[in-house]
Amino acid sequence: MEAGRPGRQAGRMIEVSGLTMRYGETVAVDDLSFTVRPGRVTGFLGPNGAGKSTTMRAVLRLEEAVAGQALVCGRPYPSLRRPMRVMGTLLDAGAVHGGRTARAHVGCLARSNGIAESRAAAVLAQVGLEEAAGKRISGFSLGMKQRLGIATALLGDPEVLMFDEPLNGLDPEGIRWLRGLLRSLADEGRTVLVSSHLMNEMAQTADHVVVIGRGRLIADVPTRELAARFERDVLVRTDQPQRLAEALRAVGAAVTTAVTTAVTTTGTTAGTVAADDGLSVRGLTSAGIGALALRAGVALSELTPRGASLEEAFMELTQDSVEYAGRGEAEVSR
Numbered sequence: 001m002e003a004g005r006p007g008r009q010a011g012r013m014i015e016v017s018g019l020t021m022r023y024g025e026t027v028a029v030d031d032l033s034f035t036v037r038p039g040r041v042t043g044f045l046g047p048n049g050a051g052k053s054t055t056m057r058a059v060l061r062l063e064e065a066v067a068g069q070a071l072v073c074g075r076p077y078p079s080l081r082r083p084m085r086v087m088g089t090l091l092d093a094g095a096v097h098g099g100r101t102a103r104a105h106v107g108c109l110a111r112s113n114g115i116a117e118s119r120a121a122a123v124l125a126q127v128g129l130e131e132a133a134g135k136r137i138s139g140f141s142l143g144m145k146q147r148l149g150i151a152t153a154l155l156g157d158p159e160v161l162m163f164d165e166p167l168n169g170l171d172p173e174g175i176r177w178l179r180g181l182l183r184s185l186a187d188e189g190r191t192v193l194v195s196s197h198l199m200n201e202m203a204q205t206a207d208h209v210v211v212i213g214r215g216r217l218i219a220d221v222p223t224r225e226l227a228a229r230f231e232r233d234v235l236v237r238t239d240q241p242q243r244l245a246e247a248l249r250a251v252g253a254a255v256t257t258a259v260t261t262a263v264t265t266t267g268t269t270a271g272t273v274a275a276d277d278g279l280s281v282r283g284l285t286s287a288g289i290g291a292l293a294l295r296a297g298v299a300l301s302e303l304t305p306r307g308a309s310l311e312e313a314f315m316e317l318t319q320d321s322v323e324y325a326g327r328g329e330a331e332v333s334r
């Protein structure tokens, strides 16, 4: 459900369509299309060099696209009349004038963008920099600079927010804080795009993920579906593991101990399995395993389908993209 701010949601999207970006011979973004929608946190994931920052720079039109485009609320970013009120961005937290105080920096941005100066104090408080507002930015840690960058993004009370790696430099408390902030921004009905290479953090933060590799779209799915796509095995516990393993092997299932040691893969020489070891079963659904156990007269104490973590799903996805790209352009059909 998209929550809050009814009536203000139309068009508040980031739309990337057929975007291609090059640096000389390097294709940084390759025919990339996705839409970032309001009311949810969208994680923008990909390994180093995947093209996340380049895509975000393209959204701001800081660099020219070879083909395609990115629109913010249906318009090119430079054509927005009051851009800070439409989209707040954090691209490079380090790119601030170190000689100024946080208060002077945010106040100056407010003045030059026609935003009430009272907002400056409000956003500094919102990001936890109230106490440090009078200090020079040059003395700030990376985590404090991230908070300052987020404060400037929030300054215009924008409907769309786009943060590049905002978790960098934050300590565990800072990460928890940012997760809560992103959640509340999305719950207010805003559009929130956040890039990260920290998959597990995104698993806890993002409702939806856009995964890219080598500038190409790999996945554009709800977060929970990403891990579900990569169901690994079914964990089975019984006090008759040997008997169950034999019955499972007889129908072609692959059975190993749930830890790491293989019971057997093929053939007749099954290893010994301790009663409290679980079995890891592949090649049969949990329903199939349950039915087979019933026929074999084996009671089960646990039957759990196990999915991959988002981290594992991500590794698997992006590994494929590397292999895919390695096959050469001639084989790449779209």
Ligand SMILES: Nc1ncnc2c1ncn2[C@@H]1O[C@H](COP(=O)(O)OP(=O)(O)OP(=O)(O)O)[C@@H](O)[C@H]1O
Pocket: 023, 026, 027, 028, 029, 046, 047, 048, 049, 050, 051, 052, 053, 054, 055, 197
């Ligand atoms: N200014 C530049 N000049 C030349 N090549 C660049 C430039 N910026 C990025 N690239 C290249 O474009 C590709 C995409 O880089 P980009 O920084 O967008 O990826 P990313 O997903 O943000 O990665 P990271 O997490 O490492 O920042 C990479 O191959 C990178 O080397």
